[in-house]
Amino acid sequence: MGLVSLIWGIVALLWMLLAFIPLLGWGNWFLIPFATVGAIIAAIGLLFTHAGKHGRARAGLLLNGIVIVVGVVRLSLGGGIV
Template sequence: MGVISLIWGVVALLWMILALIPLLGWGNWFLIPFAAVGAIIAAIGVLFSGAGKNGRAKAGLILNAIVIVVGVARLSLGGGLI
């Protein structure tokens, strides 16, 4: 679960960078649910992995949380149209 959430977070981060380009802000409408699913996968990975083996899941959770926060902030600025 940790590797999956980490890869999911990296893909969401790359998608977020693309959605920061003007006129591609509509991508945030799809990005936020995508990152939320990644955060859920990461949270499950943190819960079910051992105490010393959940580093990748925590990293995936942090990446997906950053993407969600930036995506929401971007949508609040431009409404997802620009």
């Protein structure tokens, strides 16, 4: 689960960088739910893995959390359009 959430977070981060391009900000509307699913996968990974193997799940949770926050801020600044 940790590896899946980490890869999911990397894909979400790349998608976020693409959504920074002007006129592609509408991608944030799809990015936020995508990253939320990745954060849920990471949280499940944290719950069901041993204490020594939490690194990938934590990294996935952190990446997806950053993407969600940046996406929400970007949508609020652009009024949800840009």
